[in-house]
Amino acid sequence: MPDKITASEPWKSMINHNILIVWEPSYNLGIPIVDEQHRGIVSTINSLCYAIQYRHGNEMLRPVIGMVTEYTRIHFEIEEDFLKKCGYPNLEDHRKLHEELTNALSHTSHDSIWNKDPQEFLEFLKKWWINHICKEDRVFSHYLTKNKS
Ligand SMILES: [Fe+2]
Known part of the structure; x- marks a missing residue:
């Protein structure tokens, strides 16, 4: 195994260039189910970015786009269900944002x-x-943290 990776190795430049959104700790809201899904969505978007950057054809693009849209739909459903169970008063406004x-x-x-x-x-x-x-x-997340009993 080489002890040092040289810049001439072609995959090395790929490591730095194919991530569109790098997850940052500041993105966490402190609500595990929501944070997990946000990370999952970011991951599917990065997969799509990879497929586009490396010019994969429709056979890869279609399922990856499907993954992004389906994951989004599931996330919104779960987030709305969670907010309903928490009695969040602005659920309807948030639901409208999801719809848009x-x-x-x-x-x-x-x-x-x-x-x-x-x-x-x-x-x-x-x-x-x-x-x-x-x-x-x-x-x-601010509302829920403030009103936590
Ligand atoms: Fe969300």
Whole structure:
């Protein structure tokens, strides 16, 4: 086994360039089921980024896009169920945000991946999820932490 990796090894540059969203501890809300799913979604987005970057064809892109959209749907369902059980008073507003994002996701994924530039879809996903995790969900996590009995 070599004791030092040289820059000439082709896979070394891949290590630094194929992650779109690097998970940061500040993304955690302190709600294990929600944090786990957010990490899972970020992971599926990074898989999609890899497939696009290395020009995999539709046979890989289709299931990975399916994974991103399906995971999103499941996450929203579980998050809404969790908030309902916690008696979160702004559940309806949060549900509307989920609905808007779900519609934008299916519209943008179709337009960007199949008709335009897939990079646009990746940028959309990154912006969208960072906003969801760091802003929208932080509103309910603050509320739940403040009202913890
Ligand atoms: Fe969420």
